[in-house]
Amino acid sequence: MFSGAKINSSLSPNSYPAKLKRPKTELLAKEVYNYLVRNNYSFKKKLNSIELYDSLISSKLSEPLSTTYYKTLKDLADKLRCELISKGEISTRFLDGIVLRHKNNTSYNTTRRHLNVLVNYLYDNGFPIDKSKLKTRKQEEVLHKPISDVSGVLELVKSYNNNLHICCLLTYGCLLRPHQEIRLLKWGDFSDDLSHIRLSGGRVKSKRNRVVPVPLYVRKQLVKGNSNDNIFSGSSKPYNRSYFSLVWKRFKRLNEDIDSNVTLYSFRHSGAIEIFKRTGSLHKLQRAMGHSSLNVSLTYLRGLEVAELKEEDMPMV
Numbered sequence: 001m002f003s004g005a006k007i008n009s010s011l012s013p014n015s016y017p018a019k020l021k022r023p024k025t026e027l028l029a030k031e032v033y034n035y036l037v038r039n040n041y042s043f044k045k046k047l048n049s050i051e052l053y054d055s056l057i058s059s060k061l062s063e064p065l066s067t068t069y070y071k072t073l074k075d076l077a078d079k080l081r082c083e084l085i086s087k088g089e090i091s092t093r094f095l096d097g098i099v100l101r102h103k104n105n106t107s108y109n110t111t112r113r114h115l116n117v118l119v120n121y122l123y124d125n126g127f128p129i130d131k132s133k134l135k136t137r138k139q140e141e142v143l144h145k146p147i148s149d150v151s152g153v154l155e156l157v158k159s160y161n162n163n164l165h166i167c168c169l170l171t172y173g174c175l176l177r178p179h180q181e182i183r184l185l186k187w188g189d190f191s192d193d194l195s196h197i198r199l200s201g202g203r204v205k206s207k208r209n210r211v212v213p214v215p216l217y218v219r220k221q222l223v224k225g226n227s228n229d230n231i232f233s234g235s236s237k238p239y240n241r242s243y244f245s246l247v248w249k250r251f252k253r254l255n256e257d258i259d260s261n262v263t264l265y266s267f268r269h270s271g272a273i274e275i276f277k278r279t280g281s282l283h284k285l286q287r288a289m290g291h292s293s294l295n296v297s298l299t300y301l302r303g304l305e306v307a308e309l310k311e312e313d314m315p316m317v
Contacts, residue, residue, distance in 0.1 A: 172267035188227035
């Protein structure tokens, strides 16, 4: 305070000769008084709307977020900032417009949810913004149609692309999710004899540690590499998130006789049904897939832990 640095003053009275120190100090006192009056009697500088917005968004984005989620929030935050600079405010009409441009209910709900994360954070931290009153739209569940001839489809996939073939085998035989759990697999996630895959809770949807038996017919297709390498790219960096979606789409384009409702997740659905056929246990299937009811286990699969399963319980080709 005595130098004036606290209010960004360069007076520094103590740098003057003794006879000038008092008048310079009085001048500094006046500057301090005026500064406090301008800032509502606080040494904390009052931020304008853009400064406050940038400060809050920076704080929100500094939280531990996944790369994809960070990018989504950052893109939305940039849209809001441009509107704030252009119009001086962020109206609910503008917020609703971002969401309503999506005709697809899934995209609508996803954008609405992400936008509300930012708006609620800004609102709760004193930024002048009104919350949107748009409601969630009902979504139709997607049923990944089971594959009647798994072996036949796997042979077609194998002749088309080896990476896609390995992905389909792991999706069907190990009940892993293709786009995240399988795509990011490293050789270090496998046991030395490739008989098990171990994934930490941070890498699976259920957030639980997961141990998955690897059937022999899957192991025969695997050639173990460096423990730090991704099993598909052969390097420490995995392929992008849309990699298997694009390869599968190209495969389907060349094989139009495959039902249009058959997706990569259909292998997982088919594998779960095969487990029930082999074990005859709805309870084991429910536990393996982590479902709240037996009905869900047989209709729409959302796999969780399979640690209780043995290799002989896993789907067979």
